[in-house]
Amino acid sequence: GAVVSQHPSRVICKSGTSVKIECRSLDFQATTMFWYRQFPKQSLMLMATSNEGSKATYEQGVEKDKFLINHASLTLSTLTVTSAHPEDSSFYICSAGAPLEQYFGPGTRLTVT
Amino acid sequence: AQSVTQLGSHVSVSEGALVLLRCNYSSSVPPYLFWYVQYPNQGLQLLLKYTTGATLVKGINGFEAEFKKSETSFHLTKPSAHMSDAAEYFCAVSDGTGTASKLTFGTGTRLQVTL
Numbered sequence: 161g162a163v164v165s166q167h168p169s170r171v172i173c174k175s176g177t178s179v180k181i182e183c184r185s186l187d188f189q190a191t192t193m194f195w196y197r198q199f200p201k202q203s204l205m206l207m208a209t210s211n212e213g214s215k216a217t218y219e220q221g222v223e224k225d226k227f228l229i230n231h232a233s234l235t236l237s238t239l240t241v242t243s244a245h246p247e248d249s250s251f252y253i254c255s256a257g258a259p260l261e262q263y264f265g266p267g268t269r270l271t272v273t
Numbered sequence: 274a275q276s277v278t279q280l281g282s283h284v285s286v287s288e289g290a291l292v293l294l295r296c297n298y299s300s301s302v303p304p305y306l307f308w309y310v311q312y313p314n315q316g317l318q319l320l321l322k323y324t325t326g327a328t329l330v331k332g333i334n335g336f337e338a339e340f341k342k343s344e345t346s347f348h349l350t351k352p353s354a355h356m357s358d359a360a361e362y363f364c365a366v367s368d369g370t371g372t373a374s375k376l377t378f379g380t381g382t383r384l385q386v387t388l
Contacts, residue, residue, distance in 0.1 A: 166316075203379065204363070206377075258372055
């Protein structure tokens with residue numbers, strides 16, 4: 161299957177700062193990427209759908225001004241958590257959309273202190 | 274609207290025993306169904322998927338699942354569990370086949386394999 165990478169794999173930041181997470185599709189062009197959030201021992205929650213060259217579509221209840229998504233190229237989508245707070249600490253996973261499947265990145269563990 | 278129910282948040286089996294992880298779905302359109310596995314602090318790996326055609330789907334690592342429309346089920350099985358199968362398993366349903374199709378996940382089942 162296709163390979164999706166995320167960077168960084170782990171990040172610790174202070175409360176009030178912003179952090180950017182990158183999601184790259186390494187061997188195919190992804191017009192659509194997805195961002196998920198996963199709390200400990202829970203399932204994946206879709207946060208937003210990222211479309212290359214256009215605005216992201218956010219799921220209900222997700223603050224678009226807090227979780228900024230940019231999909232500037234067919235191989236890169238970024239999620240910026242702005243003014244992070246401890247409750248934003250979570251495991252963030254991206255995926256790249258393909259026909260009949262999504263390819264998932266390895267995830268980014270965000271800890272806000 | 275679509276939903277997925279995974280019965281049993283934890284399943285424990287002995288090494289060599291049958292693995293059965295249950296998944297029931299609800300979908301207003303023909304379902305496209307998936308099973309993913311997640312190891313600690315990692316992303317999701319596709320085990321198998323059902324789109325159309327044969328209802329018994331074989332996947333990686335000896336896993337298989339059968340789509341039963343009448344029972345709205347897509348249970349995952351493996352004849353003989355191995356210690357390396359210990360992980361979190363997620364069943365998911367897609368709202369389409371295109372690149373922008375969304376996945377709805379079940380709550381997951383943690384598989385424990387004991388000696």
